Amino acid sequence: MLRIVADENMPALSLFDGIGQIITTPGRPLERALLNQADVLLVRSVTQVDGALLEGTPVRFVGSATIGTDHVALDELGQLGVCFAHAPGCNAMAVAEYVLQAILSWPPGELAGLSVGVIGMGNVGRRVSALVQALGMKVLAHDPWLEQAPAGATLVTLAQALAADVITLHVPLVDAGPHPTRHLLDGPRLAALGPQRLLINTSRGPVVDNTALLALLRSGTGPVTVLDVWETEPLVPPALLALAASGSPHVAGYSVEGKTRGTWMLYQALCQWCGEAASRPMPPLAPSRQWPHAITDTASMLAWLHAGYRLADDHQRLCEVVGLTPEGVHYRSEAERAAGFDLLRKRYPARHEMAGWQMAGAIAPAWQPVLSQLGAVLVR
Template sequence: MKLTIDDACYAHQEIFSQFGEITPVAGRDINSACVKDADILIVRSRTQVNRELLQGSAIKFVGSTVAGLDHIDQQYLKDNNIRFFSAQGCNSMAVAEFVISSIINLADKHHFNYQEKTLGIIGVGNVGKRLAAKAQLLGIKTLLNDPIRQDEENLPNFVTLDTALSADIVTFHTPLTFDGKYPSFKLLNQSNFHNISAKTIVFNAARGGVVDESIWQKTQTLENIIDCWENEPAINQNLQKTAYLATPHIAGHSIDAKFMGSFMVYEDLCAFTEQKQRNSIKNLINPGVLSLKSDNLLNALNEVYDFKQDTVAIENINNFETYRRNYPARYEWNHFTGKVKLPIA
């Protein structure tokens, strides 16, 4: 078999070589010529997988090693009997850690007690649930909003969108959707931006387009933390210059998350091709026990990884894509031990 794979997919050669001949291509450069003779396509978020890309190709399987789905035309794949698998949840821990680390740093900057703040989590799927669990460990009160889950599960502790937007800290963790009963495109918009005050901390670590940036750039907040942008990599420089963290869509870019994305696709591809999994694949990430020297939570989290370096790296936005493709090694908290117990949940 022939495989076309985004060359940013973690350990693509080691993980997928058992299936056949691999042609690695930068995600933005994958086009119809690249996939014409391929049987398998494995992508991240930078490839638009649709009729234009796949029509006339031999592709039988598409795997996406990231959690987002807005780059995939699932209906086209279904209509053409092309197997599709998406690594939902692969980066949920990484994104939750990004948010918690930012909150602890902001508490230090603005001299507030994070246990006295409310955290509005909008979208309580894989990431939102992880984040809520960590917040609970830290004693942060959460306001959970997810109308899709609410309709399906009738959860008594969930709140309305307006209530969640009125929290001290508001963070978005929805997919980007344009239709259905609850589309998330411009979920924070002209009609509800009044809930955001000059004392609100706002995160977008979901998808660009969930927040209307044309209004956001005119709205005074306490701080903005922006990892996901409209029109990446041509991001809104007004928001970039004023954000506490302005990062290049890397909240989910831990080594663990990248590996898990590839591994989840690998598992499904083994099932699709009826091949046996290689046990060695599970051991590709083994950094051993990593020790922290810090004696307080703030310093410990920054010792694990300081996200300010990601903001500095793209002060020149021409570095946006290059930095993402060459992102520094970052392990999740479960690998670390030290004087301070990290909120691992």
């Protein structure tokens, strides 16, 4: 039987019953001594996995229940002969729903006809693209690895994408190679946005130069800003949070479905690695839910989305952890803020994706396409 060390924040670890013995541990920091008797390590995005962590241990399989891999030194794992698996797309819909709610909470007026610069067209970017197109918005997609635009989108340069009304970031954190993304939005690019645009970052904190962004927001020349990720995580700069339209503790993808799907994908990969049949289905998740009200405008659409999840709740919880008062004063130490950030993630309340809601009220034709993209069911 395998010996498995797993991040305590991973749900549905019972999937591995019969395959191995599970030991759960905080993902940050991970005590290396735990790996001295482990065959398998299962993590999320807060654990830095590299040769220094694994060398000299019996670990031969590492799984990350996340979309991104920038926290894993893949070359070093390969040199050690360690198999790696992750969960691309597991929480793409949860992140897309977060972005949708941010856009609907911002609008300067009619959304139809406005443009959205979607930077990074992987699983999440494509989900976001489909949702905003269903709202009648024009998608300007930028991804240097693509040669052809995704359905309904226009493939553009980075400069053209940053000229859109809304800019939303969905790229990995890359430091080397032909297309690095660290400080992709640096001071000059951020300054060019101006205060009329909406900037959403749900990718990785260092993709945006947080120091430059703070300076612009302080001067009143920065964009309307929604941040789920921060350059100095788990420390959130109080001054930047105070000036953001909304902030959250790296939880845009933290739906019950997204996290469980990530664990299930690792279960399948581990079964394949050890030559066992992956016979267990993904556990059932969302309860039956019905919405009796009509959806005819942005306000009624947001009312339904808020029945499942509210960005404002995450913002309030993060402000409390940081010790940020309405006057912009903060009173917690760095250690308290960092510990609070991780505790918010550990104790995050159950948040279900919107798929499966039974819509019993009248739905205006303009809103039916986006409801369909979200997986809602119209009751006739």
